[in-house]
Amino acid sequence: MPASNASTGYSRLQIALHWLVFALIAQQYIFKDAMSATWDRITDGLEAGFDPLVLAHVAGGALVMIFALWRLTLRTRRGVPQAIEASKVRGILAKLTHVGLYALMILMPVSGSVAWFGGVEAAAKGHNVLKIVLLALVALHVVGALYHQFVLRDGTLARMRRAQG
Secondary structure, eight states, X not given: OOOTTOOSSOOHHHHHHHHHHHHHHHXXXXXXXXXXXXXXXXXXXXXXXXXXXXXXXXXXXXXXXXXXXXXXXXXXXXXXXXXXXXXXXXXXXXXXXXXXXXXXXXXXXXXXXXHHHHOOHHHHHHHHHHHHHHHHHHHHHHHHHHHIIIIIOOSTGGGGTSOOO
């Protein structure tokens, strides 16, 4: 994501949205079994009934997408701090990871909505594949942040804890 108007740090809003999205994605994985069980009941032609965890999954997915779009808007308008010096390979890996995370934060709710509200089995299968890719990218993102914090000790992680600029 190009940031022509790079700032010295992330704003409070950018940091809050980052951690809100993290929490929402975590709850999507933690409580996914209720959604899977309800989907199975529906595809078997059975009555689903109301389950607050299903509602939380649907609403949580919508919020992830809304917050991701909001974050992209903030990146465009406010900018983001320049990447801390890294090797070319690490820089490319970080950029691809971020692009993938943003793409999945949008594609996952879309595929889930098409599956849930449209009853499209192919969208449900795609959603299940994408959840594995998202989990892998989140893990890579966390490992990268921890690498910066404990190996490189370059302050990258601190930028997502305290607002600057």
